[in-house]
Amino acid sequence: MSCLCITGADIREFGAKMSGPPLVPMIHMIEAAAKPVVAAIEGVALGGGLELALSCHYRIAHSKARLGLPEVTLGLLPGAGGTQRLPRLIGVPAALELITTGRHVTAAEALQLGIVDEVTDQNAVDAAVKFAQSVEGKSLDARRIGTFPCPRPPDLDAVFEKVMKEVRRSARGAIAPVTCVQAVHAAVTLPYAKGMERERELFSTLFTSGQARALQYYFFAQRAVSRWSTPSGARWDTSKPRPVRKAAVIGLGTMGRGISVSLAQAGFSVVAVETQEKQLLEAKQAVSGMLERDAKRRGAPLAHGNIKYSCSLKAAADVDLVIEAVFEDMALKKAIFRQLSAICKPGTFLCSNTSALDIDELASQTQSPELVVGMHFFAPAHVMKLLEVVYGPRSSPEAVATAMQMGKKIGKVSVAVGNCRGFVGNRMLKPYLEQAFFLLEEGATPEQVDQVLEEFGFPMGVFKVSDLSGLDVGWKVRKADGLVVPDSTGKSARIQGGRRYSPLGDLLCEQGRFGQKTGRGWYQYDKPGGRVAKSDPWLHRFLEEYRARHGLVARRIDQQEVLERCLYALINEGFQILQDGIAAGPEDIDVIYVLGYGWPRHRGGPMFFADMVGLDKVLDRLERYHQLHPDVPGLKPCSLLRKLAAGGCPPIHRWREVIQKPHSQL
Numbered sequence: 001m002s003c004l005c006i007t008g009a010d011i012r013e014f015g016a017k018m019s020g021p022p023l024v025p026m027i028h029m030i031e032a033a034a035k036p037v038v039a040a041i042e043g044v045a046l047g048g049g050l051e052l053a054l055s056c057h058y059r060i061a062h063s064k065a066r067l068g069l070p071e072v073t074l075g076l077l078p079g080a081g082g083t084q085r086l087p088r089l090i091g092v093p094a095a096l097e098l099i100t101t102g103r104h105v106t107a108a109e110a111l112q113l114g115i116v117d118e119v120t121d122q123n124a125v126d127a128a129v130k131f132a133q134s135v136e137g138k139s140l141d142a143r144r145i146g147t148f149p150c151p152r153p154p155d156l157d158a159v160f161e162k163v164m165k166e167v168r169r170s171a172r173g174a175i176a177p178v179t180c181v182q183a184v185h186a187a188v189t190l191p192y193a194k195g196m197e198r199e200r201e202l203f204s205t206l207f208t209s210g211q212a213r214a215l216q217y218y219f220f221a222q223r224a225v226s227r228w229s230t231p232s233g234a235r236w237d238t239s240k241p242r243p244v245r246k247a248a249v250i251g252l253g254t255m256g257r258g259i260s261v262s263l264a265q266a267g268f269s270v271v272a273v274e275t276q277e278k279q280l281l282e283a284k285q286a287v288s289g290m291l292e293r294d295a296k297r298r299g300a301p302l303a304h305g306n307i308k309y310s311c312s313l314k315a316a317a318d319v320d321l322v323i324e325a326v327f328e329d330m331a332l333k334k335a336i337f338r339q340l341s342a343i344c345k346p347g348t349f350l351c352s353n354t355s356a357l358d359i360d361e362l363a364s365q366t367q368s369p370e371l372v373v374g375m376h377f378f379a380p381a382h383v384m385k386l387l388e389v390v391y392g393p394r395s396s397p398e399a400v401a402t403a404m405q406m407g408k409k410i411g412k413v414s415v416a417v418g419n420c421r422g423f424v425g426n427r428m429l430k431p432y433l434e435q436a437f438f439l440l441e442e443g444a445t446p447e448q449v450d451q452v453l454e455e456f457g458f459p460m461g462v463f464k465v466s467d468l469s470g471l472d473v474g475w476k477v478r479k480a481d482g483l484v485v486p487d488s489t490g491k492s493a494r495i496q497g498g499r500r501y502s503p504l505g506d507l508l509c510e511q512g513r514f515g516q517k518t519g520r521g522w523y524q525y526d527k528p529g530g531r532v533a534k535s536d537p538w539l540h541r542f543l544e545e546y547r548a549r550h551g552l553v554a555r556r557i558d559q560q561e562v563l564e565r566c567l568y569a570l571i572n573e574g575f576q577i578l579q580d581g582i583a584a585g586p587e588d589i590d591v592i593y594v595l596g597y598g599w600p601r602h603r604g605g606p607m608f609f610a611d612m613v614g615l616d617k618v619l620d621r622l623e624r625y626h627q628l629h630p631d632v633p634g635l636k637p638c639s640l641l642r643k644l645a646a647g648g649c650p651p652i653h654r655w656r657e658v659i660q661k662p663h664s665q666l
């Protein structure tokens with residue numbers, strides 16, 4: 001008997017010398033053993049752990065155990081017989097689903113699927129001993145999965161064709177899911193030994209791929225961000241969070257509703273405040289609907305009772321933490337922070353869901369600026385996994401720790417970032433969007449730019465995203481910044497403050513084209529609120545007229561230029577953010593971009609991507625583009641990038657040494 005709680009191969013060992021006995025010969029030995037081997041599974045049996053269990057003759061799982069083959073999420077496939085044994089045990093469709101998604105299953109589901117033979121609430125080892133005694137003397141012939149014929153679906157080709165199509169669509173360029181399908185196909189079409197050879201071959205291809213490196217980097221990055229630190233020396237391991245039981249959400253628009261749902265679902269007592277009675281009623285209905293739908297989907301109890309609704313800020317008097325989620329209007333937010341500071345009990349943390357505004361300016365309205373931090377959620381707030389926790393110069397370590405912990409409790413990945421316009425995510429978005437606009441001026445179309453970005457792996461190109469989130473959002477910000485002004489000839493100015501500026505987005509807004517909500521934006525939709533973007537001849541004519549008006553000659557722009565100008569401008573801002581100390585390390589930026597902005601996970605994140613491309617190459621291309629566009633400061637390589645390149649392009653895990661020691665050359 002063997003007792004298992006194995007998370008699979010030690011990923012840190014990949015690429016280094018691996019210790020311990022090699023797994024594949026070991027599992028063959030176990031399966032061939034003459035004595036019955038029973039696996040007792042407690043905790044988790046994942047990856048190589050489950051593959052080891054599959055080589056045993058019987059499997060007993062504790063009811064709280066979780067099982068799965070998550071290798072695909074690390075850019076791999078189950079490489080110790082998992083792709084050959086699982087379909088033999090539970091059939092091809094179920095095995096394909098588990099292997100291509102990497103989904104973990106509960107012990108109950110594993111029993112239902114036939115992965116385990118028994119589930120117990122008692123000690124799994126004791127149950128397995130008992131089980132072993134009950135099968136004593138029985139033949140093991142029918143228990144060695146490797147000897148089973150693989151069930152062959154009658155419509156084999158159609159099954160695999162359908163799965164492959166679906167997997168390719170959802171993989172968005174990730175190769176591991178597609179390779180997993182190929183490995184399972186080998187289980188059906190080849191004898192076991194040949195199937196194992198094929199599995200090994202495919203595993204080796206993935207193992208040495210850049211995507212596996214990216215996904216494994218990302219796995220650790222997502223865990224590393226919880227070990228936050230700030231330039232003033234506050235740290236995760238020396239800052240104690242304060243307990244929060246009751247929280248208030250101020251403003252019940254789309255974001256406030258999503259935040260309320262997240263808090264209620266996590267068991268917090270919530271006070272939801274919206275000052276207009278009509279909006280409050282609407283919000284109450286909407287939040288109830290969201291909670292009901294979600295409870296139904298998850299088979300979880302309803303969290304209605306946790307939320308109290310009120311029209312008055314005074315209802316927040318006794319809460320431990322407030323999240324303000326009103327319109328993105330500094331004057332309004334300041335007024336609310338002033339009132340909250342007077343209303344709330346001493347020690348209440350005051351947080352803002354602002355996506356770009358100055359946290360310190362808000363803190364300055366309160367009696368206790370050390371209690372103020374940003375909690376920037378991403379829409380839809382009850383779905384998106386990311387939370388930017390923004391510390392201002394006066395935020396206390398305790399306030400940061402409390403917001404970080406709160407994020408974790410509501411199931412978010414919280415990333416601590418410094419206070420600047422747009423924080424990390426939205427600050428990097430600005431040069432990216434700017435390049436997309438400039439490309440249109442120079443001859444590209446929204447379709448072309450979006451196609452390049454979607455082929456890179458983004459779920460949607462920049463113009464489709466802009467239509468989805470509403471062009472008016474950025475327009476309001478640009479107007480507030482004084483950017484939306486005509487030049488001396490009455491045309492929209494293309495230079496603002498000595499820098500190139502594209503008024504294209506403003507001109508569309510002036511035409512009432514706000515994107516999906518108005519049925520027109522960079523694309524056209526069948527009706528206001530329509531979702532399917534269609535190319536719009538009006539937009540193409542508009543671009544031609546615009547270029548003619550401004551004396552711009554359209555040129556052919558290739559895919560490489562589209563990609564490099566959009567992504568390298570964004571990455572360059574990422575280096576500036578690291579240099580400014582707004583993010584503590586590249587992992588913070590990468591997690592924000594993967595979880596908040598659709599950056600393809602199999603490319604690790606923008607900073608990891610820069611590392612993969614080669615910092616010297618990124619620098620070289622930025623220098624070239626900056627020469628061609630000297631009026632675009634976003635293309636001027638940041639000095640940290642120069643320094644890293646001059647220091648021999650150290651690998652990403654060594655960048656912090658350079659960032660933390662300003663004079664280090666490595």
Ligand SMILES: CCCCCCCCCCCCC[C@H](O)CC(=O)SCCNC(=O)CCNC(=O)[C@H](O)C(C)(C)COP(=O)(O)OP(=O)(O)OC[C@H]1O[C@@H](n2cnc3c(N)ncnc32)[C@H](O)[C@@H]1OP(=O)(O)O
Nearest residue numbers: 007008009010011012046047048070078079080204207223
């Ligand atoms: C040409 C070359 C050919 C090369 C041939 C090489 C031959 C190799 C032979 C093939 C054998 C293949 C074997 C197999 O098919 C491959 C695998 O098994 S890959 C691994 C699969 N397992 C996983 O993906 C599990 C990953 N882990 C998790 O999902 C979670 O960590 C968890 C187990 C569910 C626990 O979650 P939590 O409780 O929330 O805890 P954390 O996630 O915070 O983790 C705590 C801590 O542990 C670290 N950690 C977790 N799993 C691993 C791991 N598999 N390897 C290394 N480290 C792991 C995690 O990072 C945390 O540490 P921290 O980062 O915080 O320091």
